[in-house]
Amino acid sequence: MFKKSEPYIIIRKDDRGRTLSVEGYLVDLWRVLEDELNFTTQWLVPQDEEFGTPLPNGSWSGMVGLLKNGRADVALGPLSVTIPRSYVMDFSPAIDYHVLRLLILRGTSHDALDWGTYILAFHWLVWLSVIGLWVAMSVGLVFVAQPDAEITIQNYLFIFLGALAQQGSEVIPSCTRGRVVFYMYWIGSLLLYTSYTARLTSQLAVVNTNTPFDSLRDAMTKAHYKIATLKGTSYVSELQATTDPALAMAYAQMEEDPRLFVATMEAGVELAGTERVAFFQDVNSVSYITHGNCSFQWLGPEYFPSYVHLGYRKNLSYANALTYYVTMTATTGIIPKLMKKWWGATSTCSATTPFQNLSFSKTVSAFALLAVGLGAGLSLLMIEVLLNCVYRAFQKRKKVNRWMQHRKTFYY
Template identity: 25%
Template sequence: MKKHDKNNNTHFYGFAKDMLDRIAQNLNFSVSLFEVADETTGHRLENGSWTGMIGTLIKKEADLALGELTINYERSSVIDFTKPFMNMGISILFKRPKQDPPKLFSFLQPFHDRIWMCMIGAYAFVSVYTFAVARVSPYEWKNPHACNPDSDTLENEFTMLNSFWFAMGSLMLQGSEVAPRASSTRIISGVWSFFTLILISSYTANLAAFLTITRMSTPIQNADDLSKQTAIKYGCQYGGSTYRFFQKAKIPTYEKMWNFMSQNPDVFVNKSQMGIAKVKGGKYAYLMESTPLRYQVSKNCDLMEVGGELDSKGYGIGLPKNSPYRDIISNEILRLSESQVLLRMYNEWWDVSQPKCEQREDSVSSTNAAQLGMDNLGGVFVFLVGGFALALTIAILEFCVNAVVSSKSDRQTLCSGLAEECKFSVNCCGPSKKPVRLMKHKISKKLLKGYGGRSHPRGSDSFT
């Protein structure tokens, strides 16, 4: 990179400059830097000549060339390279998307839509199921008048409205004044309470993540996404190593990208800075080498790297063919690399500028909270269904036992007793009160004592 002082003198600075100064110091030679006229690394023209730094080396107007000079076969055929001092690959530079604004109903996001629908369905089913089982079970019918043990009617608290209220109270972890009495309804209550405990705990845990995580929607995630769309244009530096990579590509994805770029010449740029400026303008992705890309990302918080590296190659110092300095400089590069001097230089230039962008959403966007779906919570629904089956089995047993005992006490056949109980139980629109004779299995001891232990009169209403 370069900058100008007050006297308009050009000064170069950067990682490559620091490395060259260290090499010159260790090998005891001086360096005079200048910039080539077209300010490019160089590419081959149709007449076979080269432009940029490579053309300058071929003409032997310089002893070495330093910059974003990628080592490849085409360049190695006309100039020499030292050992690579840095490895990198082609990556995608893209403008960081804006954060998604919080949604009005974001509190619904911890659960998948299918879970919400299943939960609403389970709530409605439990309410109706509790009402039906409570109506079948004889132990849910009780005397509504505590001071009158000889009342001729019994009442069931689990009306349709109370059943919905009972299920809602359990779902909201608040409870209700309605309490189950029979074993079957208590099993339903326990299973439903366990179901709501797991569901509410999972919702609470996931809600915190959804409310604290800021989401960003990136339209592309990798080169394959880029090749499958045309809304976002993409290109690279004309004539550079990235240009040659796509031009000679045989991989279908990269061939498709090259066909798109070659048919839209306006996507190519002459300098990387022009490509970076187009990216900042939006709706454009710039294909460039990962090392300068990551430096730009660290300096510009509105830029980001998309996907991984598309290939692997290295930067080297270019020299004219058969240069006597190649082996000497290559050995020094290897020594600086092994002594971790180059690594410390890299950290100074790429990490020092990082703190100002540390608070970006990099860590946030990569830690998206996943919605809980049936794969996560399907087991608790299975548990709920199993509990319902057990409660229904017990309710049927209670119903049958009650019918047998009631038919004996009322001197009825078992079939007629079952038919009478079934007729009353299945009448869901019927009253929540019923005569004692359909529920009590024993004659009141008080009344028996009043008749001296004799059988009740046939015409007595109390025993009808």
Template identity: 25%
Template structure:
């Protein structure tokens, strides 16, 4: 793991004492390959278990500092603060079936529909009243008024116009309003087609536990396991109860995450290293770190056996590395290629102008097919009524 490799470099620094002599050390991996959590029988797993049983003098990590772990080990000076989040497959640009109605909100669409009905009704009433006053008749006034209002909204021409000034004033103001409506709609729709939509379905722990399509995993023996288990928040409890089998490390499972098989909850430094390796090998970004954090500002440090004689010297070396900026420089080098993939997926762009595919027009095509189906049904009803419902014969 990224930080584990950095801690090996750190141990090399600690291994030199003040007299310039080198202290030899042997790396003893834990049999179960875990960080270490406390079991119900008060024993510990992983590297924490090795410290508790005094099998080793120190444990590489760095480890999340918790009161429970501090009962069996002594922590060094904190190396840095870490956030725990969720890493998922990277959301991709996709077409939206209902994209053609997205330029306006539901409230705006309802107001436009209300305006259409109101103007058509008002125009029909005024034309009818003008016919009574000026003694001229108009056939199908209501149908013509509604059809004319609909044609103007869709920017279609109409041969019918009211004959008198009162109704023509309504026509003038409606033409101006419909011009504003449709110009705004066409402009926003053009912009939305130019900038395809990216939907991020999992951007927090609440999003993760509320879905069932993507299972999630945690690293074996990590402190985040205990944190979720002991938390009183329902979302944390649900995340712990419904998680799948634990994994050894994210870096071993990064391909499974990229392929959309699992999501992983772990520290962000490991996530950035997974992104770094993915981008370095493929030249593309296949991973995404959710914006919502699961745990924040966890202090990370080395762990030593209780009352270890190496702790004072280790703290001295750690402070030197932190004050000189070497530790953060080392981390930066390990995850240098992750910066390109840390930007939000909505900023991902294809090269050049992409032609619209059939999926982009799915919504309008469905409306067209629905209209054709309804018109066919109406035609069949008219035809059947003409065949079986005969008008009464007139008697001489």
């Protein structure tokens, strides 16, 4: 008996839905056991296509139910050991280890227009302090450097603003005390300039690795994700009986929206890719489905860590023989080879470089500032041209009036 659960069990079908072949990690393992123990297998698929959970009437669904009812001898699938299951079935030695995490679609916020790039390099208190220092030093230097004909508040407001941008000045105080204050401000401006440049460079160049949440509770309350999981599994029962507040909240959310109990792994991945849903599922199985697809990422801590096993009918007569050869496949290196065959090399979706391209979205505020400056310049030019035309028309009209007045005087 088996249930589709890639890559443990993979069912190949034709266009009409007829099963062509069954393969996968556990099928290969089972073929090894067939050869060693010289037996044949009659395959059976549970109608509800579930692993097995207890039902209200005391019976079981899925593969566990078929084992309990004696309709199958072995359940070929990644089954977790739970106390309720241990009352109705037996288990093989461990064949794998799995944990549950949250699978979500990777965010694309880095492509959004970032209007605060050049402002957020410093905290707003730093900006406020810089403005206050600029005004205070400009006003204070006027008094410190008196008497000096070159010194005015307007001059030093402009000069100190240029110092913040590392621009030189031909106008400096003539007295020693004034120059000391001036040079100290220039050195402070240099430190501010280099600090700002360094922070801005890192902000523009380094990839932002912030994640939308760090825990299951944050995923639901702060990031506003819905939690989906595969129905008919042991961890659905764990969620139902849990005392953990975050897990209980996730299960309550699933009960409110039964659509979050998905029938297949593929359906869960599709749901996570099309809606704001985090797929709460076994990392090994889903990683096989999403292998090489860097659109998804795993977040949050690991939940329900456990070994997975084959399932036996209770008191199966040849269970000891199966257990012995399953153990032998692990010690002789067969299981590691099968794992490498079906999972292959670990796929990584981390960036090959910690740096990102300098995109328009990051520098849009600079272009906006240039556009505002160009627009203001053109507007002032048009105003000047208009005022000049009005002035010339006024002067021309004034000359005409003078000439007319002169003509009238001559006539009389």
